[in-house]
Amino acid sequence: xxxxxxxxxxxxxxxxASGPAEPDPRRPLVDSGLRPLRGPLPLxxxxxxxxxxxxxxxxxxxxxxxVIRHTAQRYGLDTYPxxxxxxxxxxxxxxxxxxxxxxxxxxxxxxxxxxxxEKNYKRGHMGLAYEIVINSNPCISYLMExxxxxxxxxxxxxxxxxHNSFFKGNYLFRMWTDASSIIDYLVYAKNYVAECEERHxxxxxxxxxxxxxxxxxxxxxxxxxxxxxxxxxxxxxxxDREAHAQQQVNDLWRTLPKAAEKAGVAAEAKRFPDEPxxxxxxxxxxxxxxxxxxxxxxxxxxxKVAQYFYPQRQTQVMNEGWATFWHHRxxxxxYDDGYLSDGVMIEWLKSHTNVVYQPKVTDKGYSGFNPxxxxxxxxxxxxxxxxEPTDEDRQWFPDIAGSDWVPTLDAAMRNYKDExxxxxxxxxxLMRDFRLFAIHDDEKQSELEVAAIHDDSGYRRVREALSxxxxxxxxxxxxxxxxxxxxxxRSLTLRHFQHNDRPLDDSGQEVLKxxxxxxxxxxxxxxxxxxxxxxxxxxxxxxxQG
Amino acid sequence: MLQQIIDRRLAxxxxxxxxxxxxxxxxxxxxxxxxxxxVDGRSIRDLERGExxxxxKKDLSEPVFHHGQGGIRDxxxxxxxxxxxxxxxxxxxxxxxxxxxxxxxxxxGEGEDDFSFALSREEFMQVFFEDLALPNLARTQLAEVPExxxxxxxxxxDGTPNNLHVVRSLRGAIGRRLAIGSGSRxxxxxxxxxxxxxxxxxAAGDLTAERAILPLEAKVExxxxxLSRIPYLDPIDLRYRSRVKTxxxxxxxxxxxxxxxxxxxxxxxxxxxxxxxxxxxxxxTRHYEKIDIVFVRHHTQAQEVDEENFFHAxxxxxxxxxxxxxxxxxIIRARYSPSEWNxxxxxxxxxxxxxxxxxxxxxxxxxxxxxxxxxxxxxQVAEEEQNLWEEYTHLxxxxxxxxxxxxxxxxxxxxxxxxxxxxxxxV
Numbered sequence: 001x002x003x004x005x006x007x008x009x010x011x012x013x014x015x016x017a018s019g020p021a022e023p024d025p026r027r028p029l030v031d032s033g034l035r036p037l038r039g040p041l042p043l044x045x046x047x048x049x050x051x052x053x054x055x056x057x058x059x060x061x062x063x064x065x066x067v068i069r070h071t072a073q074r075y076g077l078d079t080y081p082x083x084x085x086x087x088x089x090x091x092x093x094x095x096x097x098x099x100x101x102x103x104x105x106x107x108x109x110x111x112x113x114x115x116x117x118e119k120n121y122k123r124g125h126m127g128l129a130y131e132i133v134i135n136s137n138p139c140i141s142y143l144m145e146x147x148x149x150x151x152x153x154x155x156x157x158x159x160x161x162x163h164n165s166f167f168k169g170n171y172l173f174r175m176w177t178d179a180s181s182i183i184d185y186l187v188y189a190k191n192y193v194a195e196c197e198e199r200h201x202x203x204x205x206x207x208x209x210x211x212x213x214x215x216x217x218x219x220x221x222x223x224x225x226x227x228x229x230x231x232x233x234x235x236x237x238x239x240d241r242e243a244h245a246q247q248q249v250n251d252l253w254r255t256l257p258k259a260a261e262k263a264g265v266a267a268e269a270k271r272f273p274d275e276p277x278x279x280x281x282x283x284x285x286x287x288x289x290x291x292x293x294x295x296x297x298x299x300x301x302x303x304k305v306a307q308y309f310y311p312q313r314q315t316q317v318m319n320e321g322w323a324t325f326w327h328h329r330x331x332x333x334x335y336d337d338g339y340l341s342d343g344v345m346i347e348w349l350k351s352h353t354n355v356v357y358q359p360k361v362t363d364k365g366y367s368g369f370n371p372x373x374x375x376x377x378x379x380x381x382x383x384x385x386x387x388e389p390t391d392e393d394r395q396w397f398p399d400i401a402g403s404d405w406v407p408t409l410d411a412a413m414r415n416y417k418d419e420x421x422x423x424x425x426x427x428x429x430l431m432r433d434f435r436l437f438a439i440h441d442d443e444k445q446s447e448l449e450v451a452a453i454h455d456d457s458g459y460r461r462v463r464e465a466l467s468x469x470x471x472x473x474x475x476x477x478x479x480x481x482x483x484x485x486x487x488x489x490r491s492l493t494l495r496h497f498q499h500n501d502r503p504l505d506d507s508g509q510e511v512l513k514x515x516x517x518x519x520x521x522x523x524x525x526x527x528x529x530x531x532x533x534x535x536x537x538x539x540x541x542x543x544x545q546g
Numbered sequence: 547m548l549q550q551i552i553d554r555r556l557a558x559x560x561x562x563x564x565x566x567x568x569x570x571x572x573x574x575x576x577x578x579x580x581x582x583x584x585v586d587g588r589s590i591r592d593l594e595r596g597e598x599x600x601x602x603k604k605d606l607s608e609p610v611f612h613h614g615q616g617g618i619r620d621x622x623x624x625x626x627x628x629x630x631x632x633x634x635x636x637x638x639x640x641x642x643x644x645x646x647x648x649x650x651x652x653x654x655g656e657g658e659d660d661f662s663f664a665l666s667r668e669e670f671m672q673v674f675f676e677d678l679a680l681p682n683l684a685r686t687q688l689a690e691v692p693e694x695x696x697x698x699x700x701x702x703x704d705g706t707p708n709n710l711h712v713v714r715s716l717r718g719a720i721g722r723r724l725a726i727g728s729g730s731r732x733x734x735x736x737x738x739x740x741x742x743x744x745x746x747x748x749a750a751g752d753l754t755a756e757r758a759i760l761p762l763e764a765k766v767e768x769x770x771x772x773l774s775r776i777p778y779l780d781p782i783d784l785r786y787r788s789r790v791k792t793x794x795x796x797x798x799x800x801x802x803x804x805x806x807x808x809x810x811x812x813x814x815x816x817x818x819x820x821x822x823x824x825x826x827x828x829x830x831t832r833h834y835e836k837i838d839i840v841f842v843r844h845h846t847q848a849q850e851v852d853e854e855n856f857f858h859a860x861x862x863x864x865x866x867x868x869x870x871x872x873x874x875x876x877i878i879r880a881r882y883s884p885s886e887w888n889x890x891x892x893x894x895x896x897x898x899x900x901x902x903x904x905x906x907x908x909x910x911x912x913x914x915x916x917x918x919x920x921x922x923x924x925x926q927v928a929e930e931e932q933n934l935w936e937e938y939t940h941l942x943x944x945x946x947x948x949x950x951x952x953x954x955x956x957x958x959x960x961x962x963x964x965x966x967x968x969x970x971x972x973v
Contacts, residue, residue, distance in 0.1 A: 061551055085552045094561040109608055111569030114562040115663040145555055206568065214609055360625025369624065437626040439635070443616040447634040453626055466622040477611050502617030510609035 040333060041074040047338040056149040064153045065160075067339050071330050072161045075406065079164040080179060081138040084156065088145050092132065093117050095142060099309075100132050102140065103186045105193035105301070107209050133159035135167040135312075137179035150347040153340075157330045162323025169414045170318070172311035182308065189301045196294050208295060211514035212281065212302035217476055219281030219303035220310045276480035276495065280515070281306070283481045289490060290520035299518070314417040314472055321375015322413050328352060328376070358434065374434075378421070381430050382409055392428055423467035428459045438465040443501070474499050482526070489542070491522035498529045509538050516540040570669070576601045577665065581673045586817055589853055590827050590839065593674070596667050600660040696789045705786025714785035722783060727776050734769045741766060798836035799888040799920075801826060802877075804870045806895035808845040809862040815927040819894035820857060822925045822959050826892045834888065840877060844870035846900075850877065867899045867934060871910040875918075884918045891915065891922040899934040908937040916945050923962050924950040 050063055065084065072079070087095070097114030098104040134140040141159040143152050167173050197205045212219075277283045281303040285296050312319070331348060334340050358373035359366040385393045386405035394401045400408045412425060431454040438461060440451040451465070452458030468474055482495035494515070496504050504527050516523040525538040570577060580599040629635075665673070701714055741762050747755035803823045805816070830837050841856035842848055848869040851859070874891065882889060899907070916922055924938055929952065941948050951962040 058551055058553075065551075083552065085554045087554045091554065091561070097562050097565065106564045106568060108565065108568035108572045111562060111565030111567070112606060112661070114565060115569065116661065119663060202568070202571070206572070210608065217610055358624055361623035362625060362627065366623075366625075434624040435626040436622050436624055437629055438620055438622045441619040441621065441637070443618065446637070448637055450629045450631055450633040450635065451620065453629055453631055455631070458631060462622055465620045468620065469622060477613055479611055496611075498617065500618035500620075502619065503614045505612050505614035507607075507609050508611055511611050514609070 040071075043074070043337055047334075049341060050339050050344075052149065052341045052344045054148045054150075056147070056152050060149055061143070061152055061156075064149070065156055067334060068153065068157050068161065068330055071333050071337075072157075072165075072326075074333075075329070077161055077165045077326065078168055079139065079161060080136075080168055082160040082164065083138040083140050084160065085140060085142050086145055087142050089121070092142065092144050093121065095132050100134070101186055102134060102183065103190055104305075105186075105190045105209075106197075107213075108206060109213065131155040131159040133163045134182075135163075135173065135177055135179055136182050139164040139167065139179070148347065150344040151351065153331065153344065154327055154348040154351065157327035158323045161330065162326040163319065165326070166315075166319050166322045166413060169410070170311070170315060170417075171415055172314060172417055176307065176311050185304070189305070192297065192301065196298065200294070205298070207517070208298060209302070211517045212299055214511045214514035215280050215284075215518070216302060216306045218479060219279060219306040221279050221282075221307075271483045272486055273481060273484075276482055278478075278480050279303075280479065280481060280494070284515075284518050287484070288519050291518070311417075314419070314470075316371040317369075317375040317378070317418045317470065318413065318416065318421050319375070320371045321377075321379050324352070324356060324372050324376040325379040325409075360435075377430055377433070378425055379409060379412070381427055382412055382425055385427065390429075396427060397425075418470035419467050422470060423463065426463045426466065428454070431459055431462055436462050436466065438462045477502075477504055479504075479525075489522060490520075491524060491542070492519045493524040493526065495534075496525060496527040498527060498535075501529055503527065503536070509540070512538055512540045513543075516543050573599075573601055573605075576605070578673055578676075580665070581670060584670070585674065585821065585824065590820070590824050593824055593828065594667055594671060597665045597670050598662050599665050600662040603661050606661050696791045699788045699790040701785045702788040703782070703785065705788065709786040709789070711785045711787050715779070715783050718785060719779045719783040722780060723776050723778070727773050730769055730773050734766065734773065737762060737766050737769065798838070798886070799830050799834040799890060800838040800840060800882045801830055802840050802842060802874050802889070802891045803856065804842045804844070804874060804891065804893040804895075805856065806845070806865055806867065806898070807843045807859070807861045808865045808898065810865075810896050810898050811927075815896055816857060818927045818953060818956065818959070819925070821956050822894055822923075822953070822962065823892055825959060826890060826923065830890060838882070838887075840874075842870050842873055842877075844873075848873040865895075865899050866903050867895060868903050868906045868910055871907060871915060875910070875914050878915075878918055889919045891919050893922070893924045894927060895924075895934065896928040897926045897930065897932045897934050898928075899932065901933050904933040904937040907934060908941060911938075911948070912941060912945070916941075916948060919947065921947045921949070924948075925959065925962050926950070926952045927954065928952070929954055 050067065051060065053060075061084065065082075069082075093114060095102060096117050097110050099110075099113075104110065131144075132142045139160065141155065141164075143155055147155065167177070167179065193205065193209075273283070281299055284291075285299040285303065288296075291299070327348075331340065331345070335345055356370070356373045356376045358370050382400070383405045385397055385401055386403050386408050389397075389401035412421065416424060435454055437453040438451040438458070440449040442449075452461035454462065478497045478499060479494055480497065481492070483493040485491045485493075492515070494512075496508075498504075504525075508525060512523050512525055520543070522542045523540050526534045527536040528534045577599050580597060584597045585593065701711060741759065744755045744759050744762060748759055801823075805811070805819050807816075811819075827837070827839065839853075841851050841853055843851055843856055843859075843861075844865070844867065845861045845863045846866045846869065850873065870893075878884065878889060911922070926935060935950075935952075938948075938950050942950060949962050951958065953959045953962070
């Protein structure tokens with residue numbers, strides 16, 4: 001089965017002058033320049049049937065694009081300017097391998113990724129993505145040479161209008177991403193890493209990047225929820241700046257006896273940092289005692305690239321669902337207007353159907369939810385609730401039942417991420433259609449328990465559980481910087497806060513070695529349960545110097 | 547709005563090549579192992595192709611913090627068939643539920659334990675040569691075809707004077723002169739005819755005609771002058787015989803692989819011998835169109851066998867090396883006339899020979915075989931020097947196309963052929 005895959009890039013959390021400008025987190029979510037979506041405006045001039053050969057040509061793509069663009073405008077889809085690029089399958093694999101970026105620094109893991117992509121492609125295990133779209137301004141969409149004309153139309157509608165409008169509209173992307181600077185930053189990163197390789201040797205840089213990659217998922221500010229935590233954020237920012245200043249004067253590591261005496265008893269009792277810190281890479285960048293300037297910069301690059309992808313990882317269902325919904329809507333509208341022939345419709349509908357297929361839990365190929373299927377179903381369902389609400393819908397969604405569907409959908413796209421989107425909009429009807437059920441798996445019990453199913457008493461619980469399933473915070477272990485032994489052996493202590501008593505996998509020991517390499521001294525990791533008791537410890541001694 | 551469609555197909559191919567290089571560098575040892583194994587398993591003739599390399603997944607993994615089994619988890623699945631609330635289900639074995647709930651968890655796994663990828667032919671040979679510690683000069687010689695044959699390919703308008711084709715050049719010159727001069731000549735003919743009429747008229751006493759004669763004569767002179775200035779031979783007329791070079795392996799060669807298969811030759815020694823034979827074979831493939839390989843194995847008796855039996859069958863018993871040499875000579879006499887074939891010999895042994903036989907071996911080589919051969923190489927795959935080694939040592943002094951060496955690991959094999967490659971380097 002072929003899935004379109006999209007990759008998009010969010011610019012980094014800003015700060016220093018070397019990176020792109022920092023987006024202002026307090027920027028209003030909806031600024032005055034935004035036009036809301038609307039129902040389709042009438043077609044200006046009568047439609048003419050577009051030619052439908054299976055081979056594409058530049059003129060044809062241009063013609064189709066023109067009609068798709070016009071149709072999207074009638075709905076009021078607000079997008080960055082589009083730039084379509086034709087590439088070969090091999091180039092698609094290249095792009096794939098470097099996490100969808102058109103340019104990225106060199107690392108063996110991307111080589112590995114390329115090899116496995118190529119192998120799978122050649123064996124026919126997977127079709128390539130029909131599209132990769134980059135969240136940049138202008139928004140770059142890749143069209144693969146091998147695609148037929150109907151597929152190119154599908155990709156243009158999906159990527160250049162679906163994803164593109166999501167990038168421009170969704171609050172996470174608006175807050176974190178600065179679409180215009182991303183490519184420049186990546187070019188900078190690539191050159192910087194290449195320079196370091198030249199100066200310090202391939203092996204040294206590679207080792208260091210390995211270590212940074214091990215902490216990639218812990219290089220983002222995960223719990224930063226700007227809508228609620230404006231004040232907290234202010235504080236965090238101030239603390240960042242302070243940490244930076246501290247680093248500048250190296251106050252932290254000062255061992256002058258006078259200062260030590262003065263701090264005396266207090267220093268013993270006081271932890272550093274005062275509060276646990278979730279962004280491990282940030283903490284290391286600012287506070288690791290032995291890192292050289294180039295190493296700090298590489299930590300920063302990895303951290304920023306991780307941050308680009310953070311909105312993407314939090315909006316998988318919404319983003320793919322939105323793009324899928326709109327290619328479906330736009331192409332159908334074009335058919336209704338008389339632009340598209342039956343043959344074209346059949347062809348893209350076939351891959352559309354593949355894309356939104358959701359295997360059941362009992363199926364052999366089941367591997368969790370298909371974000372395309374769930375997202376597409378949810379947007380379609382919201383439209384249904386607006387247009388043909390049942391009594392149940394009126395009871396569950398009094399605000400949107402019977403309202404105009406287009407602005408409603410628009411609001412749903414702009415102001416949520418997967419977790420809250422599902423929590424808000426998953427309807428009982430959809431739960432019945434998908435036949436959702438929640439399983440409660442408690443290690444202490446010998447059997448799994450069906451906690452809730454798609455019935456009156458279970459809707460809320462199923463919805464809550466599914467919503468939480470998309471909370472990155474509970475999907476990934478919560479590990480924070482707990483303490484640094486400032487006056488002793490300088491060891492770093494990390495603490496894992498167990499979520500529902502879920503333990504940390506033992507591969508953590510390997511990661512810890514990487515942390516020790518970055519930190520330069522010994523590293524401890526404690527796993528604490530809900531009561532705050534430490535249940536397990538790992539330790540890696542200081543790496544040998546030299 | 548002007549829409550942008552950019553054709554990137556010709557730009558930026560192989561963007562990942564740097565990443566691939568880094569990947570290969572990192573797993574060099576694994577790749578070397580794979581190449582080593584491939585060399586063992588392949589036929590000598592079949593060496594030059596890529597190879598599938600397998601690396602255990604766990605060696606490739608990039609560790610990250612993640613949840614282990616256990617604790618409390620709530621998961622939602624689609625496709626409920628007959629469960630109702632409160633039902634109890636047996637916990638699936640083998641972590642069946644671990645992939646679910648995380649959308650991307652089993653995206654790329656495919657349940658394979660190994661990560662495998664294909665080494666291209668070039669990469670394969672590179673690793674193989676590295677293993678044999680081939681110097682760069684020899685590598686480039688093996689990598690390309692050194693023999694060229696030049697043959698005619700029509701004519702070209704540039705070349706060296708010794709390739710000048712006179713007839714062609716002059717033929718071109720005639721054509722050019724005709725073509726360039728034709729207009730002027732026609733005009734000249736017309737003017738001359740007119741002049742003749744005028745002269746006739748002048749002779750009859752026509753004054754106007756007499757006055758017209760002088761300017762007309764001047765014109766005719768000018769035209770004659772122009773015609774005479776057309777060059778007889780111009781640089782653009784020159785034609786040269788064009789010759790192009792095509793790679794040409796010269797004729798045919800036969801390679802004799804002689805190996806001791808007595809009990810003392812274990813698998814490791816046989817493997818070393820195989821590399822020795824492969825290297826000679828590779829060398830020969832660059833130089834000859836057709837190569838026959840004759841496998842002769844011996845213990846107390848020699849026998850001609852196929853490759854499979856040569857490398858893999860085991861025999862026991864004593865060793866009489868001369869039996870193989872005798873058989874080799876018989877085969878040469880019967881099938882490979884030295885006037886038609888370039889004969890190469892490669893002998894591998896652990897040096898263990900029946901002591902009365904070694905002297906005979908030297909005689910056989912010196913008198914019968916070496917005169918027939920282009921090159922004969924002997925490699926001893928064991929350390930201790932026995933009488934065969936001593937006897938052969940005498941030969942190296944008198945014969946330049948005889949080489950011998952001890953090799954207990956692959957990197958020591960190449961020097962056996964050093965002279966062979968050196969000679970080529972000078973050509």
